[in-house]
Amino acid sequence: MTMMTEPVPATSHPGWFSRAESWLDSKGKGAWIAAMVLGFVFFWPVGLAFLFYMIWSKRMFSKSCSRRTSWKQNRMTVSSSTGNSAFDAYKTETLRRLEEEQNNFESFLERLREAKDKAEFDQFMDERAKQANRDRDDGEAA
Structure with a gap:
């Protein structure tokens, strides 16, 4: 039942x-x-x-305490149509250009970081080689 x-x-x-x-x-x-x-x-x-x-x-x-706000949600509201086709086309092109500039800048920063890391590593290796040569010369002199 x-x-x-x-x-x-x-x-x-x-x-x-x-x-x-x-x-x-x-x-x-x-x-x-x-x-x-x-x-x-x-x-x-x-x-x-x-x-x-x-x-x-x-x-x-x-x-932030608010779980409702996020960058993607804000972007979704920006991408909504205003009803004015000329403005919507301008806005779309401007957002595309800004995203391209942001991507270019981020890749520039990445290349800059890689170059700095390489320079620091090369300096470290040069100092290490100099120290090894000094140690070897000191060992032969003794």
């Missing part, structure tokens, strides 16, 4: 926890830290709970 249960209706408004989390996210990491400190001041288990939640949800070590 199976018992039929009615599905729980989905609520259109989030619970108090989700609202509090969203409110703290909108205020930034400082609000989370302030809430944690106040939790420790008034009742230490609450502060500890805030600390564990911040570590578990990766809010403690991220640059």
Whole structure:
């Protein structure tokens, strides 16, 4: 005999926890830290709970508390059409050119790093060879 249960209706408004989390996210990491400190001041288990939640949800070590904002999401909103075809073409061409310039600059920086690393390595090897020659000359003289 199976018992039929009615599905729980989905609520259109989030619970108090989700609202509090969203409110703290909108205020930034400082609000989370302030809430944690106040939790420790008034009742230490609450502060500890805030600390564990911040570590578990990766809010403690991220640059921003808001998980909704990212570079790719911002880029997606930029790439949306404005309705003006001339402006959209200009914007697309400008973004393409900027991305190309960024790629060229990053490759230039990579070549610069490689050249610096090679110069430092060559200097190290020259110093090592000089030291080996000095040690060999000192060994022959003795």
